[in-house]
Amino acid sequence: MEKLDVLIVGGGPAGLAAAVRLYEAGVHDILIVEREKTLGGILRQCIHDGFGLTRFGESLSGPEYAARFICRVKELGIPYSTDAAVTEITEDRKVTVVTREGLKVYAPRAVVLTMGCRERTRGALAIPGERPAGVYTAGVAQAYINIYNRMPAKNVIILGSGDIGMIMARRLTLEGAKVQAVYEVLPYPSGLPRNVLQCLDDYGIPLYLSHTVTCIHGDRRLEGVTISKVDEHLRPIPGTEEYHSCDTLILSVGLIPENELSLNAGVQLDPKTKGALVDEHYETTVPGVFAAGNVLHVHDLVDFVSQEAEALAKAVARYLSEGFDGGTIDVRCGTGVRYTVPQRITGGEAFTLSLRVTAPMKDVTVVACQGGAVIGKKRMKKALPAEMIRMQVTPQQGAGEVEVRVDA
Amino acid sequence: MKEVFDVIIIGGGVVGCAIARELSRYRLKIALLEKNLDVGYETSGRNTGVCHGGFAYDVGSWKAKLCLEGNRIMGDVAQELSFPFKRCGKVLVGNTQEDYDRLLEVIRQGEAIGAKGLTMIDGEELHRRIPGVIGNFAMLSENSGILDPFQMTIALAENAARNGVSFFFGQEVTGIRREEDRYVIETPRDTFAARWVVNSAGLACGKISDMLGLRGYRVIYSKDDYILLDQRLGREVPMPIYTVPSNTYMGIHVTVTTDGNLLLGPTAEDTENSAYYGVEQKNLDFLYKAAMDIWPHFTKGDYIRTYSGILPKWADDEGRIQDFKMEIVDDVAPRAVNLVGIESPGLTASVAIARHVIGMMREREAFPENADFDPIRKGTRRFAEMTAEEQAQAIRENPDYGELICRCQKVTRAEILQAIHNPLGVHTVTGVKYRTRAMMGRCQGGYCQMRITRMLEEECGLAPQEITYAREGSQMLYGLVREEAYHGEA
DSSP states (O other): OEEEEEEEEOOSHHHHHHHHHHHHTTOOOEEEEOSSSSSOGGGGGOOSEEETTTTTSSOEEHHHHHHHHHHHHHHHTOOEESSOEEEEEOTTOOEEEEETTEEEEEEEEEEEEOOOEEEOOHHHHTOOBOOOBOEEEHHHHHHHHHTSOBOOOSEEEEEOOOHHHHHHHHHHHHTTOEEEEEEESSSSOSSOHHHIIIIIGGGTOOEEESEEEEEEEOSSBOOEEEEEEBOTTSOBOTTOOEEEEOSEEEEOOOEEEOOHHHHHTTOOBOTTTSSBOOOTTOBOSSTTEEEOGGGTSOOSOHHHHHHHHHHHHHHHHHHHHTOOOOOOEEEEEOTTEEEEESSEEOSSSOEEEEEEESSOEEEEEEEEEETTEEEEEEEEEEEOTTSOEEEEEOOOTTOOOEEEEEEO | OOOEEEEEEEOOSHHHHHHHHHHTTBSOOEEEEESSSSTTOSGGGSSOOEEOOSOSSOTTOHHHHHHHHHHHHHHHHHHHHTOOEEOOOEEEEEOSHHHHHHHHHHHHHHHHHTOOOEEEEEHHHHHHHSTTOOOSEEEEETTOEEEOHHHHHHHHHHHHHHTTOEEEESOOOOEEEEETTEEEEEOSSOEEEEEEEEEOOGGGHHHHHHHTTOOOOEEEEEEEEEEEEOHHHHTTOOSOEEEOOOSSOOOOEEEEOTTSOEEEEOOOEEESOTTOOOBOHHHHHHHHHHHHTTOOOOOGGGEEEEEEEEEEEEEOTTOOBOOOEEEOOTTTSTTEEEEEOOOTTHHHHHHHHHHHHHHHHHTTSOOOBOTTOOOOOOOOOOGGGSOHHHHHHHHHHOGGGGOEEETTTTEEHHHHHHHHTOTTOOOOHHHHHHHHOTTOSTTTTTTTHHHHHHHHHHHHTOOGGGOBOSSTTOBOOOSBSOTTOOOOOO
């Protein structure tokens, strides 16, 4: 068994940012464990630009954004292991890592979970119909085109207006596929407004809101899909079915934090974020196990992933030097708030609160209250579920539970 | 024409593969023709995967007799061929006095057939065995169990292949004629000939029966829709949970697979189209509701896949479902084994059916023993099922065991390679899936399918556009994005 200070599970944007910041804070006994051949995580296949506007003030491609951190990791000489899979994490932080060289067990003082997220699939949605080839999640199609140089589609319908779905609408169009339309079950787009503009509008790809796929046809390659309108409860309206022939259905219907290893470690999850329940130090319910980035909650901008991981690194450095107690004070979601991160706090320390609203809203104020006192406030001209909101909150020691709500 | 065989088996479902395997005990030249690109692709791979206890059939029926026999020998067969089988028992849960009386009747009938290990258990015992189940009491069938239907069919086929049986895929039989002492069998691709022919065509049993001149069988189709749920839940259900059966429908079950997934189904609806495997929304809604009445500890968020299977049932003119039909009609079609209406419990009974029909064949012709017959098939060693020490040892012996390709099911490169180079020569993506479990987890191949299609290209020398998902024509890719692209690391 090998001892070390921090083992980071996953060398994507969150893991890389955490490693760099930890190293800069004087924690050098680190190992990044990455399952792919190279560092960078999902950014490796995101060859479009728009990354880094917040963080670096310029528009970078995914690989360029990742490279900024990877170069820093290499400059600093931070140890990392690629082609290495974590197969187990125990509650007392024993981490099993498998590579072609063998199986190794580490005993780090702190474990940082930065595994990212996975895509919701056709099976998870239980879309009725047959099971032909040609039904891909947006990320799989993106990997095939951008990493594997394989063309998975010719005549495409996209279900879900998630960001990757819209980005793939553009990407597939540029590579010569015909993208007929994007259908979204919600009455508003689920991805960022800039992607609706730059990926759909600019290419004349229609976006149909309040529509969904209600049947998949074909027993070999996909032959077509049935599209139906949905009512305000998102239920298909009988009689509105329309058949559209296509050879590919791309799904961009949501991302789910990849928490199998977290559950394995005994970490408690928040049913709303599907990520770990954490306090303002990003410590999970298992002492010494921390989480940040998309494994904690799905972000819309990688810049925020990096920032969150850096805040985590600061907390982990402090945990290693002086230790601290876990949070016990609840942060409650009030009117208009779908979720918050953190979900609990230790009290007394200022922190950055991340949250999402339940529906699109205009001219509202997000308010954090503690025992009647306002401890954080953010005015918003427009609040969208697709856009994560971040605000500074300064709680009072011993003032009890925090409530976050949206006021008109 | 292909070479002339002693026996041609039509249909590579579990029964056809069991017959192939059991026949390979004799010195015979045997071929199996399958219209799909892999074995077990229709009824055999699309069911609940339950090894039935044999209590639910008519006294004196073949279904009862061969189910009991199949159940009795399942442990030995599973061990010889290394496929997952667990004699975990199953319960039929009830709530009312009427249910109670009906279950007592099930026990009486089961015992009349010869089924063993059937007892009533009270609510306390039921909840001790299956926490959270809804029911006031249950009938427990100790001898029932669960098995992996894909692995079982593949294992039988691989052992048959090892013992000399030739498998031909993509060969749908379109015509059979008799020429002197042999049958000439046509497919769109080839012509085959054999002295003996076995109709184990499952859903096509009526069609093949007609081709043999054995007309008049009415085959009806019953379609079952299922929902497969996350492995997290399967751990909490130690055995299949059934409701009290009616005379025509076994009722919905909440079952656990040998891989620990929870399974909801089936729906059981008559259908005209024996080739349509689409799942309907109304059935998904029904399964959700019905399962909630039995074991209400899942959510729709736990769904990972839906599927559908179709059973061929032999019915009389009034639509009453008949027994398994297993016959050799010497004056119409000599040396033709005709199997009609092999539905549930065909999976449990498959090896017993095989032995029974081979007995019928041997009454008509002496088959010399195959002294080289090897009953053992070593399955792929699964990384996920090894202890940490075994994993370390496996990687030392073969570093491919240290490369995880499918993360959520922990399937390594070593296992994928073995699946790609399988003894049957199957090169589909689902062929890899059913042999290894890669792509069967909650991300449904989101992480590993690109790696697997690339390995299929590399190992089988296939172009991207030749990668086939499951059936013929289920093309996955349309070629390269850029001809001159850099083929570097991914």
